[in-house]
Amino acid sequence: MSEQGVAITGMGIISSIGNTVEENLNALISSKKGIAPIVNIQTKHKDVIKVGEVLLTNEELAERLGLIKENNYSRTALLGCIAGKEALANAKIRNIKEYRTGLISATSVGGMDMTEKYCNTFGSDIESQKYITSHHAGDSTQKIAKQLGISEFVTTISTACSSATNAIMLGARLIKTGQLDRVVVGGTDCLSKFTINGFKTLMILSDTDCKPFDADRKGLNLGEAAAFIVLESNTVIQEQKKEVLAFIAGYGNANDAYHQTASSANGEGAYLAMQKALQVAGIKPEQVDYINVHGTATPNNDASEGAAIQRVFGESIPDFSSTKAFTGHTLAAAGAIEAVYSILALKHNVIFPNLNFDNPIPEFGMCPVTEVKEKALHYVLSNSFGFGGNCSTLIFSKN
């Protein structure tokens, strides 16, 4: 089987630190976080949580997309369409039908933001019924596909907080094996009462700005965001003489098989995912220059991920940081958000800081990068883990 390389030629993002790739980069290099009290959702918990919220309203997002007022787009779909369109434009794709092009999106919230508002009136109020069909997870993907003009290979992955990483991984495999020439991959999730209350009951929401990998971390800040990247085959790159931002060098997926929500103490799933990704990339651990860790700032995740990183990298742990103190944990989208940040890191030879860090976790003594750090980067590894033991890792390379 002749294998195709997997080039990244475009990216798009909307998050609490910016509505474009450029805005996100500027926020990252000026340590400007997007964590604040919640504005768009009415919730009883608004005084005790802080979130990474996109401040544009649904109406404003719909207007940017040129949608009619009566549309039935969930916020998940709206955010996804904005990021997807930026990714296509960034990749300078004018004729979407020119190559076999797919879309793989990821979501966990799907249309829940509308369902939680209207579920009690679906039976009686005709106006709200339009949101019944936008509940299922595939709906947001279909709407993004429509906005991008992709009508053939369109699918959705949902593996909780590792979803987008798996979407990117599937895209890379389809390009590598020649099943597709080009694929838009990423994820989208909006904030909802459902997830706010869910994480609240698990008692893993922090009432302050989250502190990833800190000894005194209290939990995560939820966030909302969408990000997509465009993957293209060697053939397309050569035929179109395209500029390449970076490559996907490796990927790995494993299951912790330990508990529905908690991660194992030795980080077995995370360890296996990183090992597989290194193997696919054909590189040694010491070749990794920077790890964008999952780093949700929950006591359990950071301890488990720290243990896994120590098992993989031993004494020489590469520079690492969690960018979740900027954006909050954007659930199914997180892997795509952090893919964009990893690509930006490679492209600009810069490591983004792990904000709010004071003291290392005593058992590990691991200190993340806490200031913007310039450094030549060749390989960046990004982790995403989710409920259900789903652990996934991507490795991005410059060449």
Next chain:
Amino acid sequence: MKPCYIHSIASISAQETLNSDLFLRNVIEHESNMISAIRPNYKDFISPVASRRMATGVKMGVVTAKTALKEGGITQPDAIITGTGMGCIEDSEKFLNTIINNDEEYLTPTSFIQSTHNTVGAQIALGLECKSYNVTYVHGANSFEFALLDAQLMLHEATANTILVGGVDELGKKFITDYALLHDTQKVPFSEGAHFFTVTSEKQENSYATLQAVSCIQSIAVEEISSRVRDFLKNNNLSASDIDVVVLGNNGDEYDMYYSRLQDSLFKNALQLEYKHLCGEYYTASAFGLWGASKVMRNQIVPDALRINTIKKSQYKTILLYNQYKGEHHSFILLTAC
């Protein structure tokens, strides 16, 4: 992609499909528009402690996964790939109702924990302590087919030899009644079910069928359906006259015109089968179709309950499955005899 092999199968559906070897000889005629699956005695498969926390879809998924693995003599698959259109709607509804009714107070996490779409795949992995590749597809009526496609891709990449792949959906309570309001032209009931298969890279002694190809297409205009089917067959070096049996996802709504176009032209001379009057409609109902087609291929027997026409074939060697939902989420699955 390289072909792979359907090695073992298991079904829980609105028919007696889990325990019975009768293969749809005594079918249940459904009269209501909402039908639960025939539930097995879960105690035979899952410990009561674990079972108590599991919603219907998770239980059905775990039971069919165990059954398919047992039939295949497999203890550890190299990957677990699941498709579900609605995910864990039962626990989602439960948690959502509590949020609304209790005004965001006095909530417990159990139903939230079990509401994520990947719960079925996760619980199967947990039960088997299976640390391998694990992914869940949630793309409407293509959810199961994408799981199958991923499985074939993995076997093609030679990163796995034996994969557990399935589709699961549960009815839930309230959302489905609202949904049914909007879809009242459908003639078959709404239902639920779980189907798991093991697929292998090498042919085994008792393999059901060769899985030649799976293709999913988001949208096709009805005028183009015949040419798209022809293209799919051509990519597999076949033409319409090579198809012995065509298995169609008719559900009685206005989009059945996609099927009737094929029934009246390309597949006029093929044995035509349908199944949704037996298993009902749900996003992963097409997995029931594959379960049935696999049995037809191995047993070389076609139950009368599946037949649309009476065309006789001396052998059933090449079977095409076609499904779509509301003119979207089209899928083709091509099986040949082992």
